[in-house]
Amino acid sequence: MPTIIFIEPDGTEKQVGARVGQTVMEAAVQNGVKGIDADCGGSCSCATCHGYVDEAWQEKLEPADSMELDMLDFAYQRSEGSRLTCQIVVGEEMDGLMIRLPVSQA
Amino acid sequence: MLGCRHEITLIGEEPDLPYHRPPLSKKYVTSLTEAEGLYLKPKQLYESEHIELRLGCRIKSLNRLEKSVTLDDGATLPYDSLALATGATARRLPASIGGDATNVYTLRTLADARALRDEFAEGRRLLVIGGGYIGLETAAVARSLGMQVTLIEQAERILKRVASAETASYFRALHLQNGVVIREGVGLDGLELLAGRAVRARLDDGSQMDIDVVVAGIGVNPATELAERAGLAVVNGIVVDACGRTSDPSIYASGDCASFPYRGLHIRLESIQNAVDMADVVARSMLGEETRYLPTPWFWSDQYTTKLQIAGLHHGYNRVAVREAPRAGLSVWYFDDDRFLAVDAINDPKAFMTAKRWLMAGFNPGFDALADPSVELSAIPEFVLTPKNTTQEI
Ligand SMILES: Cc1cc2nc3c(=O)[nH]c(=O)nc-3n(C[C@H](O)[C@H](O)[C@H](O)COP(=O)(O)OP(=O)(O)OC[C@H]3O[C@@H](n4cnc5c(N)ncnc54)[C@H](O)[C@@H]3O)c2cc1C
Ligand code: FES
Numbered sequence: 001m002p003t004i005i006f007i008e009p010d011g012t013e014k015q016v017g018a019r020v021g022q023t024v025m026e027a028a029v030q031n032g033v034k035g036i037d038a039d040c041g042g043s044c045s046c047a048t049c050h051g052y053v054d055e056a057w058q059e060k061l062e063p064a065d066s067m068e069l070d071m072l073d074f075a076y077q078r079s080e081g082s083r084l085t086c087q088i089v090v091g092e093e094m095d096g097l098m099i100r101l102p103v104s105q106a
Numbered sequence: 107m108l109g110c111r112h113e114i115t116l117i118g119e120e121p122d123l124p125y126h127r128p129p130l131s132k133k134y135v136t137s138l139t140e141a142e143g144l145y146l147k148p149k150q151l152y153e154s155e156h157i158e159l160r161l162g163c164r165i166k167s168l169n170r171l172e173k174s175v176t177l178d179d180g181a182t183l184p185y186d187s188l189a190l191a192t193g194a195t196a197r198r199l200p201a202s203i204g205g206d207a208t209n210v211y212t213l214r215t216l217a218d219a220r221a222l223r224d225e226f227a228e229g230r231r232l233l234v235i236g237g238g239y240i241g242l243e244t245a246a247v248a249r250s251l252g253m254q255v256t257l258i259e260q261a262e263r264i265l266k267r268v269a270s271a272e273t274a275s276y277f278r279a280l281h282l283q284n285g286v287v288i289r290e291g292v293g294l295d296g297l298e299l300l301a302g303r304a305v306r307a308r309l310d311d312g313s314q315m316d317i318d319v320v321v322a323g324i325g326v327n328p329a330t331e332l333a334e335r336a337g338l339a340v341v342n343g344i345v346v347d348a349c350g351r352t353s354d355p356s357i358y359a360s361g362d363c364a365s366f367p368y369r370g371l372h373i374r375l376e377s378i379q380n381a382v383d384m385a386d387v388v389a390r391s392m393l394g395e396e397t398r399y400l401p402t403p404w405f406w407s408d409q410y411t412t413k414l415q416i417a418g419l420h421h422g423y424n425r426v427a428v429r430e431a432p433r434a435g436l437s438v439w440y441f442d443d444d445r446f447l448a449v450d451a452i453n454d455p456k457a458f459m460t461a462k463r464w465l466m467a468g469f470n471p472g473f474d475a476l477a478d479p480s481v482e483l484s485a486i487p488e489f490v491l492t493p494k495n496t497t498q499e500i
Contacts, residue, residue, distance in 0.1 A: 022143065026143055029145075029146075029147070029148070030142060030143075030145070030148050031148065032147070032148050032150055032151045032154070037382075039378055039379070039382055040128065040378065040406060041126030041128055041129055041144070041378075042126075042129070043128065043129075043132065043406060043408055043413075044413070044455075045406035045408075045413065045415055046406075047459070066432070066433065067413065067433070067453070067455055070454075070455040070456045070459075071455045071459065073456065073459070074455075074456075074459035074460075074462075074463070
């Protein structure tokens with residue numbers, strides 16, 4: 001079970017055991033991590049599961065597809081490591097992945 | 107989370123924790139996703155926020171005089187304020203035409219989707235009744251499982267109530283490409299049953315077909331029975347004001363069941379946007395905050411690998427501007443003369459997000475800008491604001 005580290009909007013660090021095959025968004029929601037709304041339930045339609053992938057990890061993840069990139073263009077305070085967490089599928093190799101969550105999703 | 111210090115009890119008839127419904131007609135049926143993957147919040151969160159859950163309990167009656175509700179297990183719970191978020195129930199086919207056969211389904215709940223998972227299998231023959239979003243999504247899911255799918259729509263075309271002919275054409279072509287037989291302007295006369303199961307459908311054009319499973323996606327009715335019996339104002343939904351308050355000042359309503367004021371009318375929406383945003387307003391109103399529900403409606407639908415995203419409401423449109431988009435996509439922009447109303451964005455999140463921003467800001471791009479393919483979306487605000495176009499209302 002890879003451990004994912006979420007930094008909640010107020011700075012609290014939450015370590016979460018994620019299941020391989022679920023999405024990073026699901027791992028966060030199912031463990032009560034604050035800072036993700038995920039209104040569309042993971043369909044890449046709402047951009048309210050936005051998170052910042054830690055620099056050390058940005059290159060290691062599969063890059064975002066063009067639909068996700070277009071959604072991210074409009075996400076609140078997009079930056080370098082911005083991803084929609086519902087589009088990242090948890091793999092064995094993601095142990096230690098760190099994701100910061102934005103102060104607001106809209 | 108608004109930091110409420112009152113006691114909160116959440117009563118729901120379904121046994122599962124509150125969950126996302128949209129995946130039920132999308133990936134849930136085909137994937138191995140467990141129900142937990144659909145839950146809005148984990149169980150611990152209700153505990154840590156001191157929300158008492160009474161799941162698998164139906165409210166039988168609402169006693170406004172003594173401010174209490176009675177559950178089907180006999181318990182009576184008092185309230186200071188009450189929010190009705192009873193949603194909607196799927197319309198069923200009448201029993202008189204075979205609607206009570208055991209293999210005739212609707213798709214509203216996790217229980218429905220679980221049953222469909224057992225019925226859906228490669229090679230089986232599915233009849234979908236209704237060419238709205240739920241019917242089309244169900245057809246797509248069934249095709250991806252290798253079922254033989256026929257979809258009938260009684261109106262002259264699919265998506266008649268919810269989208270333009272242009273959007274409907276796109277989705278008709280998509281389904282035809284994927285092997286769905288679509289028959290528009292054709293209704294169901296009746297189902298023939300054998301040992302309780304529907305085995306044959308008679309259509310109103312005189313044709314017949316053998317079937318293994320039927321899914322009816324013929325719309326929903328707002329769940330207003332409780333409110334009606336308690337004497338609250340109900341007109342196509344529980345009538346609320348802009349704060350979400352019903353005709354009884356201690357009772358609020360939100361989501362699919364509520365009819366709220368919007369641009370001089372009372373309307374009801376069936377969408378996640380509406381359920382989430384209106385619940386927020388109702389929660390704030392219940393805590394005494396002054397808020398009003400002024401939504402920017404949005405919706406989405408996933409069929410095969412195609413994504414439709416809608417911003418705004420197209421009701422009252424008299425013309426559309428159609429733009430091509432990457433990934434074989436399309437955007438259809440709805441106007442009432444020159445007033446921008448809504449967009450259907452197919453594989454085009456840029457169009458969707460742009461339109462959503464414009465609608466939230468009250469910005470009107472005008473028809474001409476959208477109808478001109480040489481004008482980029484990102485350039486439209488400047489286009490509209492140039493002196494040439496000063497006559498446009500912004
Ligand atoms: C298959 C499907 C796909 C969808 N896809 C999309 C989509 O892609 N995008 C989108 O925006 N929207 C979609 N929707 C619509 C969206 O799911 C609904 O608008 C939303 O669920 C409405 O939320 P609600 O809380 O108002 O009502 P509901 O989700 O219907 O919840 C109401 C709950 O109240 C319970 N209840 C009712 N009466 C009582 C009672 N007397 N006592 C106790 N409990 C009671 C019901 O059992 C139910 O659990 C879809 C819906 C379905 C069914
Ligand atoms: S949950 Fe909606 S885009 Fe990720």
